[in-house]
Amino acid sequence: MTQLNQTNLRFSLSAKLSQYRQIARNGVWENNQALVALLGLCPLLAVTNNTVNGLGLGLATMTVLLTSNLLVSLVRNHVASEIRIPVFVAIIASAVTAIDLWMEAYLYTLHGILGIFIPLIVTNCAILGRAEAFASKNPVDQSLVDAFFVGLGFLLVLVILGSFRELMGSGTLFAQMDLLFGEAAKSLKLSMPDDFHPILMAILPPGAFIGLGLLVALKNMFEQRKSELNRQPLDITEVSADIKPISAS
Amino acid sequence: MIQVSSPFTHNNNSVRKVMLNVQLAALPALFTHIYFFGFGITIQWTLALITLLVVETIMLKLRNRPIWPYLTDFSGLITVTGLVFCIPPEAPWWVIVSGITFAIIFGKHLYGGLGYNPFNPAMLGFAFLLISFPYEMTQWTLPTQVSGYYLSFIDSFYLIFSGQIHSVPLDQITGATPLDEVKTALSTGVTVPTSLMSDSFNAFRIPYGWAAVNIAFFIGGTWMLISRSIRWQYPVGFLLTMIILSAAFNWFDPETYAPVRFHLLTGGLMLAAFFIITDPVSSSTTPMGRFIYASGIAVLVYIIRNWGAFPEGIAFAVLIMNMFVPIIDQYTQPRVVGYRK
Amino acid sequence: MDQNTPSTPSKMTRPGGNLRRKMIQSAFYLSLFTLAGISFLLVTQHITAEPIKQAEKQVLLKTIDQILPTTQYNNDLFTDTITVTSPDYLGTTDPVTIYRARFNKKPVAVIFKVIATNGYSGNIEIITGIYQDGTLSGVRVLKHRETPGLGDKIETRKTDWVLGFSGERLQPDQKRYWRVKKDGGHFDQFTGATITPRAIVKAVKTALDFYQQNGDRLYDSTQSN
Numbered sequence: 001m002t003q004l005n006q007t008n009l010r011f012s013l014s015a016k017l018s019q020y021r022q023i024a025r026n027g028v029w030e031n032n033q034a035l036v037a038l039l040g041l042c043p044l045l046a047v048t049n050n051t052v053n054g055l056g057l058g059l060a061t062m063t064v065l066l067t068s069n070l071l072v073s074l075v076r077n078h079v080a081s082e083i084r085i086p087v088f089v090a091i092i093a094s095a096v097t098a099i100d101l102w103m104e105a106y107l108y109t110l111h112g113i114l115g116i117f118i119p120l121i122v123t124n125c126a127i128l129g130r131a132e133a134f135a136s137k138n139p140v141d142q143s144l145v146d147a148f149f150v151g152l153g154f155l156l157v158l159v160i161l162g163s164f165r166e167l168m169g170s171g172t173l174f175a176q177m178d179l180l181f182g183e184a185a186k187s188l189k190l191s192m193p194d195d196f197h198p199i200l201m202a203i204l205p206p207g208a209f210i211g212l213g214l215l216v217a218l219k220n221m222f223e224q225r226k227s228e229l230n231r232q233p234l235d236i237t238e239v240s241a242d243i244k245p246i247s248a249s
Numbered sequence: 250m251i252q253v254s255s256p257f258t259h260n261n262n263s264v265r266k267v268m269l270n271v272q273l274a275a276l277p278a279l280f281t282h283i284y285f286f287g288f289g290i291t292i293q294w295t296l297a298l299i300t301l302l303v304v305e306t307i308m309l310k311l312r313n314r315p316i317w318p319y320l321t322d323f324s325g326l327i328t329v330t331g332l333v334f335c336i337p338p339e340a341p342w343w344v345i346v347s348g349i350t351f352a353i354i355f356g357k358h359l360y361g362g363l364g365y366n367p368f369n370p371a372m373l374g375f376a377f378l379l380i381s382f383p384y385e386m387t388q389w390t391l392p393t394q395v396s397g398y399y400l401s402f403i404d405s406f407y408l409i410f411s412g413q414i415h416s417v418p419l420d421q422i423t424g425a426t427p428l429d430e431v432k433t434a435l436s437t438g439v440t441v442p443t444s445l446m447s448d449s450f451n452a453f454r455i456p457y458g459w460a461a462v463n464i465a466f467f468i469g470g471t472w473m474l475i476s477r478s479i480r481w482q483y484p485v486g487f488l489l490t491m492i493i494l495s496a497a498f499n500w501f502d503p504e505t506y507a508p509v510r511f512h513l514l515t516g517g518l519m520l521a522a523f524f525i526i527t528d529p530v531s532s533s534t535t536p537m538g539r540f541i542y543a544s545g546i547a548v549l550v551y552i553i554r555n556w557g558a559f560p561e562g563i564a565f566a567v568l569i570m571n572m573f574v575p576i577i578d579q580y581t582q583p584r585v586v587g588y589r590k
Numbered sequence: 591m592d593q594n595t596p597s598t599p600s601k602m603t604r605p606g607g608n609l610r611r612k613m614i615q616s617a618f619y620l621s622l623f624t625l626a627g628i629s630f631l632l633v634t635q636h637i638t639a640e641p642i643k644q645a646e647k648q649v650l651l652k653t654i655d656q657i658l659p660t661t662q663y664n665n666d667l668f669t670d671t672i673t674v675t676s677p678d679y680l681g682t683t684d685p686v687t688i689y690r691a692r693f694n695k696k697p698v699a700v701i702f703k704v705i706a707t708n709g710y711s712g713n714i715e716i717i718t719g720i721y722q723d724g725t726l727s728g729v730r731v732l733k734h735r736e737t738p739g740l741g742d743k744i745e746t747r748k749t750d751w752v753l754g755f756s757g758e759r760l761q762p763d764q765k766r767y768w769r770v771k772k773d774g775g776h777f778d779q780f781t782g783a784t785i786t787p788r789a790i791v792k793a794v795k796t797a798l799d800f801y802q803q804n805g806d807r808l809y810d811s812t813q814s815n
Binding site: 093104105108112198203 | 612615616619620623624626627628630631634635638641642645646648649738739
């Protein structure tokens with residue numbers, strides 16, 4: 001591990017940046033915890049009946065991820081592998097409880113709405129998953145970048161799903177943003193025209209499942225399009241006789 | 250009689266023939282419905298049919314399937330029939346449009362089209378409407394005998410497309426269904442026999458309009474049974490279970506539990522018995538399985554009607570039993586000759 | 591603090607020197623982390639305790655503001671309270687805090703929560719304010735699980751229905767007054783949903799009954815917390 005660190009230091013800045021970019025890509029898109037790994041679905045499905053709930057839970061989860069990845073990465077060389085899981089759990093549980101208390105103090109109403117799902121962040125597999133799979137094996141800077149982008153990926157899904165469901169089920173967008181950003185954010189609220197008939201199912205549990213299913217399908221569709229686009233130039237090289245296909249070396 | 254028609258080949262034609270039979274069998278109920286509740290249902294039917302054609306075409310195109318052969322197997326018609334009778338005749342136009350759209354996209358094409366859908370598309374669409382637009386779904390047009398008004402075709406047209414009508418007071422022509430009425434009354438301590446004396450019920454203590462439509466469905470359904478368009482296990486298993494359950498509870502406590510005739514002749518009971526649970530795709534494939542499937546639905550309908558949050562439970566009962574179909578099939582597989590179980 | 595020792599079923603002998611050292615080391619580290627976590631949480635709890643109390647008050651005050659304007663009283667509502675337990679009237683076996691509003695020490699209104707137990711889906715939590723003369727200063731729904739689109743018209747976000755209670759009072763000569771119109775009473779029901787408004791009308795009425803029963807005693811009692 002220490003050896004690896006020293007080689008890391010020798011990397012140039014651009015190499016570092018490309019490494020970060022890879023981590024970011026992975027966290028937000030390729031290995032999105034909600035859409036690809038399908039982790040943390042219980043809170044995801046339960047709270048996303050509007051944007052502000054999704055954003056609130058997303059930010060809380062991200063904060064927990066940052067804290068736990070940071071601490072796990074810091075102590076990774078001092079903890080014997082036999083006790084690493086209990087140590088991770090202690091770190092995560094402390095972080096979650098602290099954020100729960102903090103939200104109760106400064107975002108009282110939102111805390112009341114999100115209720116049990118804030119303490120339940122502790123059971124979000126994505127967090128222990130990142131601690132075990134990434135932070136316990138990588139240096140602090142990379143672990144923080146990973147936490148940020150994995151958290152962002154989760155947060156984006158929460159917000160998109162929340163906005164979609166709020167728009168369909170309540171006919172509004174960004175309502176009650178004041179719960180998170182204070183009175184000034186009240187003006188953020190957008191409403192559908194009066195003759196819009198909200199589809200209540202969207203804010204009920206079935207709407208969560210259908211909405212998430214649609215998001216996963218949408219992501220798969222993008223992937224498919226992309227892989228089709230990537231394949232085309234390859235096909236051309238194969239067809240033309242002059243250029244030999246590049247063989248794996 | 251040795252001559253046997255060909256139920257063993259499943260080509261486009263046989264599906265089409267069965268589907269047309271089903272449509273024919275629904276005609277008596279349609280006429281009865283028009284007689285009691287006005288012409289609203291014909292407008293809803295047209296709207297549903299147009300939506301069906303548009304959505305099917307779009308979905309088949311998106312899925313790169315040939316449009317004409319799939320469209321002309323008429324399988325979507327049963328979804329239309331199933332749903333149109335379930336929604337209030339004067340419901341706003343977007344109710345039936347969104348219901349059919351949801352049923353066809355989420356109930357049929359997302360699962361891979363006809364033959365692959367685990368859930369009954371019509372009931373999926375109905376459940377979607379019930380929980381999405383609870384207000385619109387509870388505003389039933391009252392039979393002429395109850396409200397004293399008969400809506401003309403023009404009246405219905407205006408109501409469906411603009412939601413307003415000036416010739417008659419809106420709150421006098423719509424109201425709760427008999428099922429809803431009895432259930433709500435029970436929650437305030439009014440006994441079932443007292444409820445059955447209300448204006449919604451005729452001299453035989455069966456609900457105006459509703460009873461006639463149910464009987465018309467029974468007649469059309471019996472014809473389908475005789476012409477072998479549907480299997481007998483469905484209606485027999487369903488109705489038998491319903492009769493036994495409602496008779497037993499009514500005998501046990503007539504104040505709280507409605508009599509058999511009430512349960513058989515209200516809501517969409519006969520529609521379900523002959524036109525909805527008989528959908529071969531989403532139901533069990535073994536003879537014994539069909540019987541179990543049908544009586545399971547009856548049990549759930551009875552439970553939801555009496556103790557559930559909704560006055561009518563057919564949609565949810567069918568969808569729940571749809572989920573049990575694989576298990577039922579597995580345990581009711583007929584023994585192959587020569588093999589021991 | 592006792593720690594789990596890694597069990598090695600195949601070895602029956604006691605752990606050797608090296609392993610034992612490792613075990614003790616692990617136990618030490620685990621305890622250290624647990625202790626660090628606990629102290630961190632204790633500090634957080636200490637820091638947030640006061641803000642949480644403040645936020646709780648703030649939110650309650652905001653709700654009370656809706657049913658009793660701050661200009662009508664000048665005492666500190668949070669110190670001028672009594673707690674009563676009255677399952678028959680207030681719908682809960684838990685003690686209910688009654689806030690007493692006074693203007694220059696003269697009684698103005700009492701504010702307390704009531705639970706409507708016979709809603710369509712679960713309990714409905716209501717807050718009521720009753721003036722000293724027995725008229726309602728206002729009613730708000732705090733928590734409910736009624737059907738969206740039908741029963742949720744009791745929220746001020748959806749309709750003004752619940753505002754209709756302000757200024758109402760018990761009508762001793764009219765027995766059916768405190769009912770929904772469908773049952774021959776004075777209050778509107780919603781199309782498609784009668785059970786929810788019926789439950790609330792009943793709960794508000796019992797709250798008024800409760801006030802009538804106890805009357806000025808609610809102001810007199812010096813029990814406060």
